[in-house]
Amino acid sequence: MNESNSYRPDVTVIGGGVIGCWAAHYLNQRGCTVTIVERDSIGSGASTGNCGYVCPSHVMPLCQPGAVLHSLPQLLSRKGALSIPLRLDPVLWRWLYRFFWNCTSSHQTHAAAARHDLLKLSMDAYRDFLRHSPIECQWQDAGLMTVHRGQRSFDAFEQVADHLQSEYGIRPDRYDSSQLAEFEPGLIEGLAGGWHFSGDSHLNPSQLMSGLKEKLVQSGVTIRESTEVRCLDVERGRLRAIETSQGRIRSDVFVLATGAESPFFAKPLGCQIPIVPGKGYSMTYQIDASQTEHGPEQSPPPRTPIIFEDSHVAVTPLGDQFRVGSTMQLAGYDRRLDADRIKMIRDDAQTYLRYRLPNTPISTWTGWRPMVHDDLPCIGRSPRVDNTYVASGNGMIGLSTGTGTGKLIAELICGETTSIDAAPFSLKRFSRES
Numbered sequence: 286m287n288e289s290n291s292y293r294p295d296v297t298v299i300g301g302g303v304i305g306c307w308a309a310h311y312l313n314q315r316g317c318t319v320t321i322v323e324r325d326s327i328g329s330g331a332s333t334g335n336c337g338y339v340c341p342s343h344v345m346p347l348c349q350p351g352a353v354l355h356s357l358p359q360l361l362s363r364k365g366a367l368s369i370p371l372r373l374d375p376v377l378w379r380w381l382y383r384f385f386w387n388c389t390s391s392h393q394t395h396a397a398a399a400r401h402d403l404l405k406l407s408m409d410a411y412r413d414f415l416r417h418s419p420i421e422c423q424w425q426d427a428g429l430m431t432v433h434r435g436q437r438s439f440d441a442f443e444q445v446a447d448h449l450q451s452e453y454g455i456r457p458d459r460y461d462s463s464q465l466a467e468f469e470p471g472l473i474e475g476l477a478g479g480w481h482f483s484g485d486s487h488l489n490p491s492q493l494m495s496g497l498k499e500k501l502v503q504s505g506v507t508i509r510e511s512t513e514v515r516c517l518d519v520e521r522g523r524l525r526a527i528e529t530s531q532g533r534i535r536s537d538v539f540v541l542a543t544g545a546e547s548p549f550f551a552k553p554l555g556c557q558i559p560i561v562p563g564k565g566y567s568m569t570y571q572i573d574a575s576q577t578e579h580g581p582e583q584s585p586p587p588r589t590p591i592i593f594e595d596s597h598v599a600v601t602p603l604g605d606q607f608r609v610g611s612t613m614q615l616a617g618y619d620r621r622l623d624a625d626r627i628k629m630i631r632d633d634a635q636t637y638l639r640y641r642l643p644n645t646p647i648s649t650w651t652g653w654r655p656m657v658h659d660d661l662p663c664i665g666r667s668p669r670v671d672n673t674y675v676a677s678g679n680g681m682i683g684l685s686t687g688t689g690t691g692k693l694i695a696e697l698i699c700g701e702t703t704s705i706d707a708a709p710f711s712l713k714r715f716s717r718e719s
């Protein structure tokens with residue numbers, strides 16, 4: 286149980302993504318006066334067009350033994366979901382070097398345990414929040430299916446399933462080819478099988494973000510959109526004020542929650558924030574009722590969120606819409622929507638679906654996952670600037686870990702005993718890298 290003391294500072298949260306908004310919520314709940322400063326609008330970064338999975342099953346970090354070798358075919362293929370356009374970028378090369386050195390079984394064990402704690406805390410917090418303050422966000426407890434086209438990869442997943450069960454009590458259910466076709470009639474026949482994680486959920490991230498914004502405003506949080514933070518005024522180990530496009534803002538405490546763009550503030554904070562943007566795409570389609578309702582040859586889109594393991598494409602049912610997402614491009618701060626890539630992802634998804642995806646989505650989107658080389662988020666006080674905290678680097682699980690990250694930050698700022706061990710997320714872990 287948390288013990289709270291009476292420190293309730295004024296806090297300015299920089300960045301109105303899912304992490305900044307949850308941090309604002311938990312700080313406000315504790316009686317802090319909170320302002321969110323957002324350059325564009327709430328959720329305009331990576332937090333609305335994502336796949337909407339709240340997935341406590343995603344315990345394993347990307348850096349694991351053999352990860353580099355395993356990724357090579359993806360990297361060498363033009364169609365690969367993972368791509369790293371070669372360029373002279375010392376930040377990227379340094380990041381890749383560190384990632385490579387984190388691909389050990391000891392780091393995997395350490396990171397998985399910390400991710401498990403944060404994911405579990407977050408799922409409990411989501412359920413608790415939605416029970417008390419319902420937001421219409423299409424929350425569904427449909428689980429998450431990972432589908433394998435080939436028998437070898439399907440069978441090999443058994444080892445992962447055993448490991449997840451023995452270490453973390455997460456047991457996916459095995460569906461062989463015919464069971465999978467029965468479970469999910471929206472899939473083509475002939476796939477090797479799937480593993481279903483029944484403890485996972487999904488939601489509509491745009492609805493979550495707009496509902497959360499409304500709740501924050503109702504509960505007294507000030508939200509300043511179209512306000513870009515341009516400079517940090519640090520003096521003698523304290524952040525005195527931030528200079529923004531709308532003037533200077535002072536505060537007792539600041540939280541940096543600018544996602545993939547957090548490294549731009551590392552220098553004034555005198556610390557390492559080793560995050561690179563992992564660009565991903567999503568397309569949202571309107572479901573064509575004529576394909577699902579009429580005739581014996583009905584072909585509904587899947588009702589369950591699914592990750593197609595062989596092509597790293599993910600699909601999410603969102604009411605009368607359907608989202609397809611994929612790709613991890615370490616391509617720098619590039620927001621371009623590449624039409625060929627969009628078509629490639631759509632065509633990839635189509636090869637698994639009986640439902641005929643329209644050629645044209647109702648929306649296409651790209652966002653930057655904030656990727657840290659050890660695949661653990663950065664949650665904690667800046668080592669050199671006393672009144673500034675960082676909440677960033679949640680990588681591929683930022684939506685899933687938003688509540689837990691926000692809660693931890695609020696507990697740290699208010700001097701409470703933290704719900705889980707915060708040490709694995711501390712920025713101090715990068716100090717020896719400078």
Ligand SMILES: Cc1cc2nc3c(=O)[nH]c(=O)nc-3n(C[C@H](O)[C@H](O)[C@H](O)COP(=O)(O)OP(=O)(O)OC[C@H]3O[C@@H](n4cnc5c(N)ncnc54)[C@H](O)[C@@H]3O)c2cc1C
Pocket residue numbers: 299300301302303304305322323324325326327328329330331332333334335336337338339340512513514515542543544545546563564565566567610611651652653654655676677678679680681682683684685686
């Ligand atoms: C294709 C794709 C699919 C994904 N699917 C999932 C999923 O299913 N489940 C899951 O858990 N995660 C998923 N993710 C990851 C998740 O979306 C991210 O981890 C998460 O959104 C990161 O949130 P954030 O608040 O840290 O960053 P952001 O959402 O990027 O928010 C940062 C905010 O800071 C603002 N900002 C930046 N600089 C400044 C400045 N100078 N001044 C003021 N404001 C500033 C930005 O405008 C932005 O709004 C996915 C990501 C992608 C790309």
